[in-house]
Structure formats: C-alpha cells, structure tokens
Amino acid sequence: MSLISRHIEAAGIPTVVIGAARDIVEHCGVARYVFTDFPLGSPCGEPWNVDQQRAIFQMALDLLEDAQGPRTTREAGFRWSAGDDWKRLVFTAEQPWQDEAAYAQWMARKEDYRRLRAAGRV
C-alpha cells in the first residue's frame, strides 16, 4: 500500500495512509500517515466505535490539508480498549499468524468464484 501511495503521490495526487504497522509504513516512507496503535485489522478505529472512527477519519482529512511535507506522521492517540496484551502476543508461537481454517475458507471462496466464472455468472 505504501508503494502505491508513493506512486500516486509522485504523479501529483495527494494521499493519506491510515494504518497500524508504523514501522513498515515509515520504513517505506509515505507523504502523510495517521498512525493508529491498534491490532492489524482495525486501523480505522475499534469495531462499532463510530465516534472514534470519525475522529481518526477527520485526522486523515486534516492531514491532507495541513501536512507541509513528506513523511508527516500523526498519531491517532487512542489506546486499544481491551489493553495492550495483543502487542506482546502478535506474531509469536503462542499466537501463530497462519490460521489453517481461515486459509481453507479463503481457498473455498476462490473455488466458488472460479466455478461461477466458468459458468459465465461473473
């Protein structure tokens, strides 16, 4: 996503990234970045917390207007409501990233799509 952001920005269209993996985004370098210190999967606010999502979204819009140069990062400043244990656990042997069930489901959907396409339905 950061690479695409850079390409579009270089062509003259302003972009803003809202994302949770700060080190990855900043390692690549983008023009504008709202950093949300949340688990991967909820970069734009906690699920169903509309007020918080609005606040984060507004920060992104503000950054489109305010940023004065590239690599402008704004911290959303919210803490994950269930605490910070996820930070210790993510990508560890205790909580392996790969999930065979999810992968199997993904493959099944892919098969659905192929079947429908072969039948001319999509």
Place this chain on the structure above:
Amino acid sequence: MEPVRYIDRTRDDYIRQGYEKPYEWAHFEDAPFARLAKPLSECRVGLIGTSEIAVRYDPETEDNPVVEEDFRGVYGFAADTPTEALYSRTASFDRFATHLEDVNAYYPVDRLREAAADGRIAGIPDRLYGCYNNYSKRKVMTGEAPKALAWCREDGIDALLMAPV
C-alpha cells in the same frame, strides 16, 4: 507501551516457519509529496484498502459473488453498494485481538460518505477500490501502482485515502 515492531516480529516468525531469508520490506530515504490543488471541500476523495473488501455473495441469486478479478491486483466496486453488503475476506489480521465484522474499522466507507454529506469533501467517485497484497515489490510497481493511478485519473480523484488492513 511502544508500537509493535512488525519488521522484527515477522522476521522472527519467518525464521520459526523455516524460511531461510526474511522478507525485505520496501525502504526509501525520501518520499514524494503533492499538495491539494484546491480546498478539500472541493475535492473528490477516493478510498482504497488491502482488506480484501468484497461484495457479499447472495446464494439465492448468485449475484455479486465477489468483485475482484482473479484475486490479485487492484479492483473496484460501485461506491453506492450498501455497507451491509460489504465484508472482508482477508486472513491477514490479528484474529486473536480483533474481528472484521465492522467494515468501517478497516475500510471507512461510511465515514467517507459522511464527509461528503457534511460538505467536508466535495464527493466520492462512482467506484471504490481494493487491492490485494502482493509481496513482489517489482510487480506492485509495474502492476498495482500504475493501475491505481490510472483509475484515480479516470475517476477524477483529487485525493486518495489508503487503508492497509
């Protein structure tokens, strides 16, 4: 507590899984920068995410099973698709810490619509975008990036919100 250092964490995970070489994340010293050409309230703002956003499959009609082509690259769907019909197919999220039931937590489509309704932005394009993660930086730069840019131009987008999942 400090932010998670994903580059270090995934490197360790790769080694644990038996890969010999860790993934090399894209790195640049500089970054391009473009300014808004007009006030934000006059801008059409687009949205793209890597959450494998899709239009829900209706088994009754078999309509809208998925929206992407061949499960790679940049794809789009109608911007007026009801939020209830949208969902994420991704497995690349912290399934122990969160869930994907609320689309707006990773693909802020209702927040974007609100901004248009409030007049904070001029409007949104007729289609919204998704992009599959591609671990080949070369392929992103020859495939996804030029396509996303071409679509932004085609759709008259003045600024783009980007939400990696």
